[in-house]
Amino acid sequence: MSLTRYYNDFGLILIVDDNPDNLRLLSKMLESKGFKVKKTVSGQVAIQAAKIEPPNLILLDINMPDINGYEVCRQLKSQTETANIPIIFISALDQTRDKIMAFEIGGVDYITKPFQELEVLARVKNQLIIYQQHQQLIEKNQQLQQEIKERERVEEALLAVNQQLQLFALLDGLTGVANRRKFDEYLNLEWQRLARENLPLSLLLCDVDFFKNYNDTYGHLTGDYCLQQIAKALKLAVKRPTDLVARYGGEEFAVILSNTDFQGAISVAEDIRQKVYNLKIPHAQSRVDKFVTVSIGVTTIFPNIKTIPNTLIEIVDKALYTAKAQGRNRIIAKSIS
Secondary structure, eight states, X not given: OOHHHHHHTTOEEEEEOSOHXXXXXXXXXXXXXXXXXXXXXXXXXXXXXXXXXXXXXEEEOSOOSXXXXXXXXXXXXXXXXXXTOOEEEEESOOOXXXXXXXXXXXXXXXXXXXXXXXXXXXXXXXXXXXXHHHHHHHHHHHHHHHOTTSHHHHHHHHHHHHHHHHHHHHBOTTTSSBOHHHHHHHHXXXXXXXHHHTOOEEEEEEEETXXXXXXXXXXXXXXXXHHHHHHHHHHHHXXXXXXXXXXXXXXXEEEEEETOOHHHHHHHHHHHHHHHHHTOXXXXXXSSOSBOOEEEEEEEXXXXXXXXXXXXXXXXXXXXXXXXXXXXXXXXXXXXO
């Protein structure tokens, strides 16, 4: 099979960007590899086009005049016929908050401009493969439901497929740790449980120091590999089954430590910081060390019905900000009495 036909089997890609030059560049890049492409300069047109002929993937700019990319994504995710279409944001915005926003509203990946052809092709192919596998699981699920007469075999197969779908929905596709959705669900559950039992809950928020510089120096694919290695280091440091490691957004990771006091949380944070440093991942553009390092915010609280989990998140986010402001590659811990 030729490469052109191979890529064409992935289906349709919709490109949305108000800059005609970007549209031409992206479409030419993808069409030259055999991808089937449609394009538009309007967010409103993109929403209607996705309803009429749902694409397998959308490449979506953020800053557009009629309706921005975030709102386009929200509307697509709110409608049944377009909710499962994967969306890769492509934008010149490169702040952490922009990336977190993109992931929170349903984006599966984020590429910063100016983009590189090899990076775009690799990320597009990766998301199309994931989407294709997801669709295959859904189709398998539908087939099994039709075979209701063979009840026992059908029920066992449905259970296996559903477990795969649930795992897919709650894991970060790049690092294999829990995603933001799983983090939110688990934090709420543990908050309620520990409030009933009057036990402490600790939260760690970890940020890779100068990660934008790392991506700019080594490329986004190497940056992805770096995040994967850091996620593995976190999982080695967080061993208990009641604890959770999650990708919080971009280069940030969160760790939920159930029934862990303040000093215990600080100890885990130091273990994480040291394990990441021991990876000895070179970082020529870091301003704190020649290797990749992390800054960590730590806080501990006794949950109760009068407070909400966001209280914990706000405090640990401030602690992380302080760690970065004081020079990075360090831990700042704040206890909530």
